[in-house]
Amino acid sequence: MFSIEHDFDATVITLVDEGEADRPPAEDVVVAAFEDCVTLTQPDPRDGTPVSVTLTMGQLRDLATALNLPEGVYRR
Helix, strand or coil: CCEEEEECCCCEEECCCEEEEECCCCCCEEEEECCCCCEEEECCCCCCCCCEEEEEHHHHHHHHHHCCCCCCCCCC
């Protein structure tokens, strides 16, 4: 399940893990897309502290491309 919200300067997508029969749900992931970067934030399950990763638009393009390629090292 996920939600999408449009804020003033970002589009925010929240990914909600509903869990499965054999495991509890993971913490929600919040993806905030800005003009020049994308941030992914998820609470640390041990203490609830938010952990963030920021991707540049180039890194995001590389990630999208990499999801459809076989194992190897590539340069765009």
